[in-house]
Amino acid sequence: MFENKNDQQTPLSDLGEFALIDHLTKHFKVGQASTVSSIGDDAAVLEFKDKQIVVSTDLLIEGIHFDLSYMPLEHLGYKAVVVNLSDVCAMNAVASQITVSIAVSNRFPLEALEALYSGIHKAAKYYNVDVVGGDTTSSTRGMIISVTAIGSASKERIVRRSGAKPNDLLVVTGDLGGAYLGLQVLEREKEVFKVNPNNQPDLEPYTYLVERQLKPEARTDIISLLESLEVIPTSMIDISDGLSSEVLHLCKSSKVGCDLYEDKIPLDPQMMTTCEEFNVDSTTIAINGGEDYELLFTIDQSDFDKIKGNPNLTVIGFIKEQSDGAHLVTRSETRVPIEAKGWKSFNA
Numbered sequence: 001m002f003e004n005k006n007d008q009q010t011p012l013s014d015l016g017e018f019a020l021i022d023h024l025t026k027h028f029k030v031g032q033a034s035t036v037s038s039i040g041d042d043a044a045v046l047e048f049k050d051k052q053i054v055v056s057t058d059l060l061i062e063g064i065h066f067d068l069s070y071m072p073l074e075h076l077g078y079k080a081v082v083v084n085l086s087d088v089c090a091m092n093a094v095a096s097q098i099t100v101s102i103a104v105s106n107r108f109p110l111e112a113l114e115a116l117y118s119g120i121h122k123a124a125k126y127y128n129v130d131v132v133g134g135d136t137t138s139s140t141r142g143m144i145i146s147v148t149a150i151g152s153a154s155k156e157r158i159v160r161r162s163g164a165k166p167n168d169l170l171v172v173t174g175d176l177g178g179a180y181l182g183l184q185v186l187e188r189e190k191e192v193f194k195v196n197p198n199n200q201p202d203l204e205p206y207t208y209l210v211e212r213q214l215k216p217e218a219r220t221d222i223i224s225l226l227e228s229l230e231v232i233p234t235s236m237i238d239i240s241d242g243l244s245s246e247v248l249h250l251c252k253s254s255k256v257g258c259d260l261y262e263d264k265i266p267l268d269p270q271m272m273t274t275c276e277e278f279n280v281d282s283t284t285i286a287i288n289g290g291e292d293y294e295l296l297f298t299i300d301q302s303d304f305d306k307i308k309g310n311p312n313l314t315v316i317g318f319i320k321e322q323s324d325g326a327h328l329v330t331r332s333e334t335r336v337p338i339e340a341k342g343w344k345s346f347n348a
């Protein structure tokens with residue numbers, strides 16, 4: 001993942017707001033044709049020609065959305081960008097710019113913000129988006145980060161939550177439940193550390209899960225894949241709160257029901273062995289655990305041949321009439337109504 005850097009401490013008051021912004025953003029380069037002008041004016045100027053624009057924003061608050069005792073700042077910066085890019089993907093659009101706004105208390109030295117911005121920089125570079133602005137202010141306690149992502153797609157390619165229709169196939173990318181389990185592993189290690197700070201956590205058996213939690217990725221690769229397969233989903237959403245809650249969002253927006261097959265849900269082997277170790281049911285984790293940032297979408301049955309056999313895509317069910325309701329069909333073939341237990345309430 002990322003390496004730890006030095007442990008120098010420079011108070012933010014040494015720089016002042018403008019020097020700070022300049023210091024943090026001086027390495028950001030403009031790469032997108034649609035960025036006409038970037039940081040340094042009262043507003044950025046963008047030009048998209050004949051495309052439709054998608055805009056999505058997220059607000060992350062210390063103590064609510066992240067815990068700095070196990071989330072290194074560089075990871076936090078990376079993740080703050082990724083969660084927004086994931087929303088742009090969920091519209092079947094391609095992100096091209098972000099803005100980043102931060103509020104920090106004087107508890108944070110310059111080096112902390114450098115680490116945060118190095119994660120933001122890494123993500124912006126990896127996903128090929130320009131950082132075109134933001135805002136910087138102080139907070140009385142803790143850190144707040146807000147990222148806004150701007151993307152585009154031709155009008156025909158934009159996919160909403162509302163287009164699923166009966167008999168469509170329900171498809172998910174990647175595998176599920178890993179990020180939630182990664183968080184459980186990190187929380188357990190934090191407790192062990194509290195009891196004895198000399199205990200070094202052994203995260204070796206959980207590398208995939210911890211990476212899923214600390215360094216999630218936005219599935220921009222799937223947006224390119226769908227384009228090359230000539231598939232436009234009928235509806236789509238990203239999985240931030242957990243499969244069950246996102247399935248219900250799609251069903252509600254599209255006014256449909258669905259059957260979701262327990263035995264089709266894609267699980268990683270490390271996730272399954274860790275569920276055994278933690279004595280939790282892997283299906284429960286996979287459908288309620290959040291933050292996997294995979295995509296959930298529906299396609300017309302006539303598109304099945306185009307996606308068939310692709311290792312990134314798994315058909316997990318199909319769409320039914322709204323009056324049929326939304327059900328999980330278990331391995332023992334019982335039909336259980338799907339309930340929205342977002343990962344936050346699940347956590348409580």
Ligand code: ADP
Nearest residue numbers: 021025039040041042100101102133134135136
């Ligand atoms: P204003 O007074 O208009 O809010 P600022 O002095 O806050 O302007 O910002 C100056 C420039 O720096 C603007 O282009 C703004 O978008 C950008 N900027 C401010 N804070 C950040 C940040 N945290 N990250 C990236 N760009 C920033």
Ligand code: MG
Nearest residue numbers: 134135136137
């Ligand atoms: Mg400002």
